[in-house]
Amino acid sequence: MKKNPYKVLGIKEGASYDEIKRAYRELAKKYHPDKYRNNPLADLADEKMREINEAYETLMKNAGGAYQYQQDYDQTYENSNASQGSYSQQYQQQQQQKQQQQSSSQYQYQYQYGYDDEAELERQARMYVNNGNLAEAQRILDKMRNRNASWYYLQGLVFLRRGWYDRGYSSIQKAVNMDPSNFEYRNALNNLNQQRAGYRQNPYYRNTYHQSPDMCNLCVNLWCADTCCECMGGDLIGCC
């Protein structure tokens, strides 16, 4: 049975175009595949994302927003970096890019090593990591003798997937240090730092602990304002 699209997006029935769009954006950010990249629950997040995309598209088509939806769609289609509009297209593009990247990197390996044993092992390990078969990936990694940057990268991914974040982080850090020009490794490291920092960005925590004005802030702000005024030759607080 198909779920009620309003319920999927967490909005009231008959919500306005802007409300639907806002809810959709929020949810798309929450379940974005980048966030679940090294997570064993990635398939569940994917499913949720699909549901959300479907709900959004149904609502946009049905709720008399057809015209605007079409506009959105066109915009996204024209600007590939569009920050507006549906994420589903962006997501599809990303998947395509990913596939292209994978096939081109495979080609590179073959080019560099020929059909060397090590390269073959590495290819297998990468495949198992992508499939989520961690035990097998670890077994192959243990077999490899050539501990280069990509070995550390793959090992790092296995650790992260298992939930060993300290080792995962240091392995990926090592891969980046060994091959600083590699985009994939640096990207993974940045992603880790972002995930960590992202946790404190949730509205529940941020609103209470970062934006509440208190007396201390008030004093510091006054002092700053006073200093600025004095710089310009004026004075805000006469006594200091």
Next chain:
Amino acid sequence: MFGYVEPDKPELKIREFDVFRGYYCSLCKTIGKRYGQIPRLSLSYDLTFLYILLDATSAFPLGGRRERCIAHPMKKRFRVFSNIFAEYASDMNVILTYYSLKDKWDDEKSLLGGTGSLALKMAFNKARKLHPEKCSAIEGYLKDLRTLEKNKCDSVDEAAEPFASLMRELFECGHIKDESTRKTLGWMGYNLGRWIYLIDAFDDLSKDIKHKSYNPILCQYDFNGEDVESFKERVRKALNFNLTYSLSEIEKAYSLLDIEKNKGILDNILYSGLIVKTDAILQGRGKNEKESI
């Protein structure tokens, strides 16, 4: 269990606080009804959290009433009606408390451990009969944990593994039929277990240095007899990453669950309570620090 999983009380609504306490009372009374009065003393916040979380995944309406109890004979308090999840949490509470007391007795011959584990023996046997697989899995993980500690394991990740897996076992409750919900809960449990183990290890640093006992953080970061504060300063960044990343994974799993009720309380604990606790302990305001002042 260590009792680190608590709500961020100042941010709870009064209604939410009442419901939270209602769950706490309900768990306490369920233990009393199933196991008698003494095991009620083993009640912990961590298991209350488990109870609230499991209950939140089911669509049963929330019900309760005001009652008196032994601990608060003067005033009636709101309690939530017990259900299968309360029973499950109470069984797990008894099992875990028994093992932790027995561990204390075996290691240090502590009086509390000895008498406690004796007093809980009957209750434990009953709980084990109800959950034989869970019990043997838990026992296995605790054995792994003891082996790692004996071998002075020098990786925090590896040392946290058994306790994290134990928590995964606990969170994958058999009463939840949906496979993917159970898997999501399990991943939440795994990461929460990691977080509890590591935060407890950090909180115990000064104590473990003084008593020269095992602590994975001391082993991984080569403690060389320096000042406690400067050692903490040295490791704080790495641990902050490790802990906060675990929390971010909990959050990711949590957002995949269909939460039917108690969202306010769970949001409070998972988005605020845990991180506030992390900051407090990393900055040396944990419960062990208070004792030393």
